[in-house]
Amino acid sequence: MNKLKTLIRVGIVGYGAYVPMYRLKAAEVNRMWSTSGEPVEEKAVVALDEDTITISVECARQAVRRSGVDPANIGAVYVGTESKPYAVKPSGTIVAEVIGATPSVSTADYEFACKAGTEAMQTCIGLVGSGMQKYAMGIGADTAQGKPGDALEYTAACGGAAYLFGPAEESVAELEASYSYVTDTPDFWRRSKEMYPRHGNRFTGDPAYFKHITGAGKALLAETGYKPTDFKWAIFHQPNAKFPINVAKMLGFGMDQINPGLVSPVVGNTYAGSSPLGLAATLDVAESGDRILMVSYGSGAGSDAFVWKVRPPIKHRRSGPKVKNYIERKRYVDYATYLRHRGQIIV
Amino acid sequence: MSVPRYWREEKPRYRLIGEECAKCGAKHYPRTPVCSCGSTEFKPYKLAETGKVESWTVIRNAPLGYERFTPYVVALIELDDGVRVMSQVVDVEPEAVKSGMKVEYTFRKVTEDGQAGLIQYGFKFRPIVD
Numbered sequence: 154m155n156k157l158k159t160l161i162r163v164g165i166v167g168y169g170a171y172v173p174m175y176r177l178k179a180a181e182v183n184r185m186w187s188t189s190g191e192p193v194e195e196k197a198v199v200a201l202d203e204d205t206i207t208i209s210v211e212c213a214r215q216a217v218r219r220s221g222v223d224p225a226n227i228g229a230v231y232v233g234t235e236s237k238p239y240a241v242k243p244s245g246t247i248v249a250e251v252i253g254a255t256p257s258v259s260t261a262d263y264e265f266a267c268k269a270g271t272e273a274m275q276t277c278i279g280l281v282g283s284g285m286q287k288y289a290m291g292i293g294a295d296t297a298q299g300k301p302g303d304a305l306e307y308t309a310a311c312g313g314a315a316y317l318f319g320p321a322e323e324s325v326a327e328l329e330a331s332y333s334y335v336t337d338t339p340d341f342w343r344r345s346k347e348m349y350p351r352h353g354n355r356f357t358g359d360p361a362y363f364k365h366i367t368g369a370g371k372a373l374l375a376e377t378g379y380k381p382t383d384f385k386w387a388i389f390h391q392p393n394a395k396f397p398i399n400v401a402k403m404l405g406f407g408m409d410q411i412n413p414g415l416v417s418p419v420v421g422n423t424y425a426g427s428s429p430l431g432l433a434a435t436l437d438v439a440e441s442g443d444r445i446l447m448v449s450y451g452s453g454a455g456s457d458a459f460v461w462k463v464r465p466p467i468k469h470r471r472s473g474p475k476v477k478n479y480i481e482r483k484r485y486v487d488y489a490t491y492l493r494h495r496g497q498i499i500v
Numbered sequence: 501m502s503v504p505r506y507w508r509e510e511k512p513r514y515r516l517i518g519e520e521c522a523k524c525g526a527k528h529y530p531r532t533p534v535c536s537c538g539s540t541e542f543k544p545y546k547l548a549e550t551g552k553v554e555s556w557t558v559i560r561n562a563p564l565g566y567e568r569f570t571p572y573v574v575a576l577i578e579l580d581d582g583v584r585v586m587s588q589v590v591d592v593e594p595e596a597v598k599s600g601m602k603v604e605y606t607f608r609k610v611t612e613d614g615q616a617g618l619i620q621y622g623f624k625f626r627p628i629v630d
């Protein structure tokens with residue numbers, strides 16, 4: 154099996170997260186369509202002037218500031234997203250320019266539905282772990298959209314997180330091991346030039362989300378020899394409020410372990426931003442010595458699993474707004490305003 | 501703004517960089533060809549990213565390219581280093597803006613050239629998140 158271990162020890166030297174301030178309640182979606190679902194309480198919605206690039210910049214700037222790293226030394230900026238503002242022109246070019254990483258930098262956008270962010274992180278780990286770069290940044294961010302009236306409309310949300318990777322001895326959390334698990338599973342897709350995705354309804358559960366997360370999680374636990382009790386915290390991809398709780402149980406993890414990172418009930422599913430945002434919320438409360446399991450999920454389908462071990466610098470590298478502060482900063486919008494913010498009503 | 505002009509001005513707009521007069525030390529944003537002291541020599545200067553609202557106006561009839569953001573707030577902001585910049589203030593209801601309100605840098609879309617053209621990004625300000 155291909156357990157991913159690096160030649161050089163790698164860790165997260167800085168992290169940042171962002172959630173836009175507008176919220177759409179599930180109850181408002183139900184009012185609109187005379188429905189009764191509530192897969193999450195509410196979801197985060199962008200302002201009129203925000204997109205995946207502005208979200209990525211918010212996260213990236215916070216990560217750089219907290220790390221204390223000279224941005225000129227960041228050798229890669231990769232953005233994982235399924236809502237890139239440009240079909241051709243990498244989001245990372247703009248992010249890298251804003252943070253001051255240009256021109257000695259590699260950038261690209263990564264695509265793998267909701268695990269595009271962890272793909273970007275995985276690639277950065279490879280660059281730093283091989284010695285090709287000292288610092289590399291992986292971002293997961295999205296402004297996800299569901300077709301009006303579709304079940305995804307309750308949950309498809311906006312937000313993200315950025316991770317700056319570097320030498321483990323400088324890090325707030327060291328990577329112990331990681332593993333990826335991918336099969337061809339047509340649970341959800343969007344054809345090029347289509348605006349909204351299609352999904353296979355109930356097909357999204359067992360053969361997709363649960364199979365891949367448990368597949369990746371179990372394999373990494375077996376390989377590392379760790380048991381669920383060896384972890385203080387765990388984060389599983391959060392397409393709604395229920396799935397991560399159920400998959401945690403299947404893998405032998407309890408609510409105490411997933412609670413700090415479980416943001417979907419009040420943020421929604423931020424797609425490529427989802428498990429990275431959950432990790433940020435967990436690092437916001439973690440202490441040195443804590444071990445963290447993180448497993449993403451992306452339709453199509455696959456999972457990336459990571460084991461992180463928190464290190465002492467965590468105390469001094471999480472200044473400024475925490476995920477909780479962004480979550481608490483909110484203003485509710487009605488359905489019409491929501492459509493306007495999502496560009497469905499053009500003025 | 502044309503694509504070449506946007507590109508020439510993007511670093512100051514992205515990173516909030518003004519200039520400092522090499523002779524008298526006065527700080528300017530945006531850049532100016534001649535300082536009030538008559539000097540034409542400047543060096544780049546990174547402006548403070550926090551400040552407070554001095555005065556503001558609510559734009560309800562926006563110029564071309566900004567219509568979709570109305571109503572929005574444009575404010576004169578005194579940064580913590582004393583430099584004054586004109587900027588939109590976002591993530592706040594126009595009626596909630598107050599003189600002296602503490603604000604911080606945020607990165608946003610400024611305008612876009614239709615569905616097919618360039619998206620122009622730059623700094624705006626928002627109430628401080630804490």
Ligand SMILES: [Zn+2]
Pocket residue numbers: 521522523524525526535536537538539
């Ligand atoms: Zn002067």
